[in-house]
Amino acid sequence: MGNLLNTKKAIIVGSNGQDGKILSNFLTKKSYNILKLNKDNFDINNFKSVESLIKSESPNEIYFLAAFHHSSEDLIFSKHDLFQKSIEINTMALINFLESIRKHSIHTKLFYASSSLIFESNENDLINENSIIKPNCPYSISKVAASNACKMYRENHNVFASVGILFNHESYYRKNNFASKKISTTIIDILKGHKNEIVMGNLNSIVDWGYAEDFINAMYLILQLEDSDDFIVATGNKYSIKDYLFYAFNHVGLNYLNYVKSNPDFLTRKNTVRIGDPSKLKSLTGWEPSISFSDMVSLLIEEELIANDLTTK
CATH class of the missing domain: 3.90.25.10 (UDP-galactose 4-epimerase, domain 1)
Structure with missing residues (x-):
């Protein structure tokens, strides 16, 4: 019974994507009780549903990995549709979770997966957490808004909301348009x-290419810290x-x-x-790429x- 009481509970938002699948395996090995949310089983844009879930489950950790994005070789969506879907999934859905944590589960730690695309191109210097943010597409604009929401809830409402600014990370689970x-x-x-x-x-x-399993480990380590913050997750190579x-x-x-x-x-x-500087992540968590x-x-x-x-x- 003691082990059951000590089991950590995590919610993975976006469990069917590359990172969600790898994170699920990662947390399973650590004996987590995992609730997997995806577009087929839960509507993250319904605030009442999210609020009810967080109130009833009161998870230790939430990993917000759900994202609407398109490849650089993809022309399927109109610009208007890209903006609408990006803001809905990447920003507003996140705010549903942040507000629910604030109201009902202040102990819950949240990780938000942001993107290196929020930064402007820089051929000469490594990009760190203080580099110039210059989003230039619906996806990156929505990611910046979400990161700012995390910062607001962190500073104004004492919500543990960390942002991982993820550079390219690959695995077998990548979609074919990458x-x-x-x-x-x-x-x-x-x-x-x-x-x-x-x-x-x-x-x-x-490209700054990393191994997705290493990036999932970084997400986990970020949520084990005492304080929430923004972190570059990259190799620097x-x-x-x-x-x-x-x-x-x-x-x-x-x-x-x-x-x-x-x-x-x-x-x-x-x-x-865009080449990332993971010095802050390495310094605070001891993280290192494994391969x-x-x-x-x-x-x-x-x-x-x-x-x-x-x-x-």
Whole structure:
């Protein structure tokens, strides 16, 4: 009975996404009691529903990972629809949880997943928590508003609301419209003889790429701190699309130059550089990335191979 009483309860908002799936596995290993919310089983935009949930469950931790966003190669939504959906999911739904915590469960700690896209491009310097914020799309604008809401509830209402400003982080669970997953799945198609090339945008684009499992560990560590704050979650390392392609194709014994074509018109978002400085996170939590960039790329390709009954051995 003692163990049951000491079991921590966490709510994962956005449990079906990449980070939600990995976080669920992570917290399960730590014996958490987990409540998974997704768009199929709960309406996070209904304040009364959120308020009732928080009042009845009174969780120790909430991880707000739900997000509406689009890839840089995605043209499906109109600008108006992007704004409406982004504000609804990324901002207003979060405020439903913050207000419910304030009213009914002040001990609850909340983590909000923000994005490196809130910052302007910076080719020369690492981006830290004090860097210039300059959102330029509906997604990043909604993320800035949400981060400011967390700060307001933190400072004015004593709500523990930490913001993790997440840079690129990859896993097997990435959707196909992300570059890393596109590369992985195309390599599989090439090995199966279904394709003979991959068309990418700017091959010289520089990215701060991390491993998603490391980022989930960072989220957890942030909520174990005494005080809430904003944190850059990044590796601080920069690699190009070319670098990713090199290690990915090399893992299966192929030369990427024989398969890759570049078409800059393929991108809807202009090339930008954002490399994060995780010094604050490392200093306060002891967090460190567990895997190098090249090993991460190899691991992701290997996971894709195994899922498709292929092997490099």
